Amino acid sequence: SIAVVLLSAIGDAVHGMPVVTSLKRAWPDARITWVIQPVAHALVEPHPDVDEFIVFDRAAGLAGFREFRSTVAGRRFDLVITLQVYLKAGLLTAILDSPRKLGFDRHRARDFNWVFTTERIPRHEPQHVQDQYFEFLRHLDVEPVHEWRFAFSRAEAEARRAFFAEIDRPALAVVVGTTRPGKNWLPERYARVLEVAETDMGLKPIIVGSEHPAEVAAARRIVESTRARPIVALKNDLRSLAWILDGSALMLSPDTGPLHMATALGTPVIGLYGYTDPKRVGPYRGPRDLIIDRYSRPGETVPSAETRSGNMQKIEVDEVLQKIELASGNPASADPT
Incomplete structure (x- = not known):
């Protein structure tokens, strides 16, 4: 099971879409959970390669963190991928139970985000945000799939x-x-x-x-x-x-x-x-x-x-x-x- 922590904003959520597709193509039997905030969730909710969304309500303050902790209590993920570098993403990563928590290198992480991960992608020269997300896939020996699946309904x-x-x-x-x-x-x-x-x-x-x-x-x-x-x-x-x-x-x-x-x-x-x-x-x-x-x-x-x-x-x-x-x-x- 894999948890992807990518909360917001809209552009970031769009950049996250091919990441979850790539993971599902590489490991079809893996259960993929996306931790996300409500606005971005409204856009990507129909994504066919995500098995579950956990919606974190940051506007609820400490109550949002308590609800998140309750939602994931007793669950263990094989891998957590933290695609954002801010404190709130780090705190949610800390709450998740997993032996392997992958995040950005210390040079790029902010708000002491590296404290909450157990493994980090190598430092890399600056590049497009989408390519930064693809760095996580390559670190996992997963080939990036350049597909953005909006899955429009009838x-x-x-x-x-x-x-x-x-x-x-x-x-x-x-x-x-x-x-x-x-x-x-x-x-x-x-x-x-x-x-x-x-x-x-x-x-x-x-x-x-x-x-x-x-x-x-x-x-x-x-x-x-x-x-x-x-x-x-x-x-x-x-x-x-x-x-x-x-x-x-x-x-x-x-x-x-x-x-x-x-x-x-x-x-x-x-x-x-x-x-x-x-x-x-x-x-x-x-x-x-x-x-x-x-x-x-x-x-x-x-x-x-x-x-x-x-x-x-x-x-x-x-x-x-x-x-x-x-x-x-x-x-x-x-x-x-």
Whole structure:
């Protein structure tokens, strides 16, 4: 039996999907348990390679830890894989009973996370987060399987069909806000991009994301200042967001969870990067020439976890439109990773 501790966020959960698939392919008889938080669980709950989810409610405080301890009491796992480096993941790892608890090397682990593991993957030069997770598989002599299994139900497939039946042109899904202001692009520039995408490029903009107040406010500003008529599909439902992204021709987004969802689904993504490093958290398997990178400085080649404020404003409307034109007009010219 194997327990995978990967709690959040949405992008991390997406990166965890091929990990559990790889483990199940290597050891079909193993029972795989995924320890996860509620929001991320809502996205990956139908995953066919996970036998059990244990949902940890961090918002419950100490009561959440007590409930977790009660849930796993008397159970013993052959292997625990801790894919995150924060204290809460370490504490849950400590509660789990296993002779083998595998985590990050001490150089990369935070919050004394290495104290809670019995075995660590070797130190490695910085790389994309997805490749960091694959390091655990290689340490276990498991070949990574590059499959992201969303497992849409018949009801979801029908909802997707009905939604897009009302749209008479290819859809451009757009994330216009995140909860971290440094990642956000300017609303007035989104407004101009949506106008051109709709009137000149034959695309139908769909504003996607959650109902978080910051995203709702950004969407309102854009709708009020654009001549485009975007569909606003903000909803606290990651599964419906997934099938919208799956049915869209393209996606435009800063670094946020839905960007990684779209990439995993195979939807071409124009990624806007200035606050975070696309070498570390960019679209994992998307075309490199669709990324707008205002984060990296000349000569930088090593991925970095440092955040850099003020760079998103350096992204201009024309260069975003050029990327959309590249992706929609001649996607075969893109340079795949």
